[in-house]
Amino acid sequence: MARKSTYNVQPFRSETEIDDFLFFLRRTKNSKRDVFLFLFGLNTGLRMSDIVKLRVGDINKPEPIITEKKTGKKKRLFLDGIQDIVQEYIKDMKDDDYLFPSRQGGHITVNTVYKLYIKIGHELGRDDIGCHTLRKTYGRFYYLKTHDIATLMYLFNHSSEKITKRYIGITDDDAKSSLKGFRIGVKGGEM
Template sequence: MEFVQPIRDKAKIDAMKKLLKASNMRDYVLFTLGINSGLRISDLLTLTVGDVAIKGKKTPSISDRITLKEAKTGKTKSFPLGDTAKKAIREYLKSRKYDCSDPEQRSTPLFPSRKRGVEKGSRPISRIQAYRILNDVAKVVGIEERIGTHTLRKTFAYHAYQSGYDLSMIQKLLNHSSPGVTLRYIGITQDEMDNVYLSLNL
């Protein structure tokens, strides 16, 4: 597992989204869906248009849920899409002018590679490409912590925890063995734990 950090600062998340949206809708949706779904990068990159768009609709109508088989665990995962992710995907598919009723287009990778020598839209971007995309934009907004493809999943979990969701629920969502593993995974520091004692003052 990459030893990387979540993006803790919401202002920096917003800045990254703004920059990515202005430069490349594909990369913007990769980032937005990643931080709102908690999917591993291996599962994000294998998503197709058909995984997110309602079958039989020519213009993009986005599914309420994504259902997939996780590459790492082999388990089926099904989760609802929030409004932010749905809006981003809808804008992206419209910009790409996908015909979501066409079986061939439905099997197209959601995040297609545009590398030379690759047939247009036939393969998703690589993990290395995703890493570069995230690192480049993180540097521009001034993030100094180590960022990698796992940062998307960690950011989802970190902000779920900070929003007050139960640790055992987050542990279950991430398929971790214990709450301690989840705390380490999402980068809850000793300082943050010490702050509980210092701020309580009953």
């Protein structure tokens, strides 16, 4: 019997990788929706199952709070950093409109997003991009900027640092890179 291969979704590791992905998203039939969904996911860290079902009214308020599908827990959204693009995207929409409408009516599905991301991933020569790439990228960029693993664990509802670091793709190479040139109390070559 053939062994089933594991599909290991990875985060984007650089702004260049994000820009490359956006290049293809800007050429889709629904580019405005697809680009906003991508940027919204990158900047909120929400699961795709929570993103696709959002309505305009869910986020068009000073302190939006949603209920996560997977955990059933309430989660506050921090949209300050992307409020400009949120307002631009929703300016002609009603509060009861789906944020990410399908052409067939209703909202787009996680599977639709997944297929699109797989297709673009293949265009980029990658087989490790999927819906969770956005959430993992959010975590990775947040951690590399702040090194605040405790808050990230809270945001992701993870029970350990090890789980969170593995989830966002922090490896020994990342640790080695961050320690390059790190020295305390050493002046020049003197002891």
